[in-house]
Amino acid sequence: MRYVLGAYPSLLRVAWAHMLQYRAEMVIWAIWGLVHPLIALAVWSAASGGRVIAGFDQREFAAYFLLLMIFGHLTMSWDAFEFGWLVQSGRLSPKLLRPIHPVHEPIAYNVSYKVMMLVVLAPVWAVLFAYFRPWAPTQWWHIPAAVPALLLAAATRFLWNYCVAMIAFWTTKVDAIHQLYWSVDQFLGGRLGPLAVMPGFIRRAGAWAPFRYMTVFPVEIVMGRLSGTEVLVGLAVQLFWLGCGYLLFRVIWRMGIRQYAAVGA
């Protein structure tokens, strides 16, 4: 454990320096995080046309999607795209020779990316907040309550995304499987719209499925519509899905690495 923690300062330094070199590309890529929620907001604004849908008016939709933009950035991970390439090109092999698990490198890159992009994204978010004038029935205690939810969400999403990514150990068709995972996340993870506006069966499925607890649960907390009990229950469910994600990660990794054979392995 000390081994691993001792490696992190170097891992983070390398990740930071590497990404700083490609900052233009990073920024262009980060724009996706703005595009999807903004399009969804435009759709729901046009759909509501001034009316209230499931308790959401224009400004609350704006609040929801702007929060989703911010928390989406803070919980995102991209290993599903990269891991397949690592496996197929054999570039995973040298990483297996290190005395720490290969997963720590992507964690370092993930954290560095999120922090680095804040420099560019935070002003954009501020402008969007000023432009859309979002509003929600938030109370003061919702903000500190959202912090553990956010950290748990980021960790849960990272692990689950990594598990999906590890399917690359067995097939080259990871993109198709990833598309399925992403599609389900759109509905059950509150990306298309708040779970409250979804039809009943989606809402019920989404209430307990892991997707909600990977990104949108902190958003719901800050939106101020959850009671204290619901927040606590939600945090407990997050811990549950985080645990499941970790177990799944360990199991899939052990199975996958056993049959990994590539250049240098």
Place this chain on the structure above:
Amino acid sequence: MRALTLLVASLRASLEAEMAYRADWFARLAQTGMGILTTLGALWVVFAHTDSLAGWKLHEIVALLGVFYIVTGLIGTVLSPNMARIMREVREGTLDFLLLKPVNAQYFASIRQIALWRLTETGLGLVLVGWSLRSTPGAIGLAAALRFVLALGAGMVILYSFWLALVTTTFWFVKIVNIEEIVWQAVEAGRYPVDIYPRWLRFGLSYIIPVAFVITVPSRSLLGRLGWGELAAAILLAGAAFAATAFFWRLGLRRYSGASA
């Protein structure tokens, strides 16, 4: 005539390369299919709460979604592979191999790399268009098809001109910025009719990154909402854009000095 032979050769090369990976084709088909179903599901959820979206009814937006996939398929087949290759070769100095060939450089650079498999998106888009408009009179017919093809063609020429102009800036700013990603981000906004966006964004999506011309305008022609005047204006704009870009490209070429020059 040689120009046509080159195009056929490109197509054949792409087909031969891709027939070797048939399983991939099925996976990509499944992937696109899931993407379509996701957007259809989203529309179904949205239309549970409203009858129209910025004046567009559900089946009209589904038709637009079909046009969206027709367009992304065409972009992915012919446009993005070639644009990416031009930028790479300018940076690496290997564009010389293109310039030395006895054929118009801009033409050959625009057609030499084709990714036929992305036509599956176009195919699915056509199916979606046909299905959504099956009960609309006047949408199917020779005049409607002609209007649509003209509008789509004009839109694609405008988008091509815009993209090539961006790529041509590589002759001056050699460092590769991932321009393709920005275009895809703008195209993503075209998944829904541009009418849902505020006016300033609609302007941006029409005249800055011309997504509206390539998706919303052809869709309106399918729904009989595009006047002949507007269509003529789009075609004129396409012609002007093409001429301007061709001129800009020649300027850029003059600037180019390859790895060996």
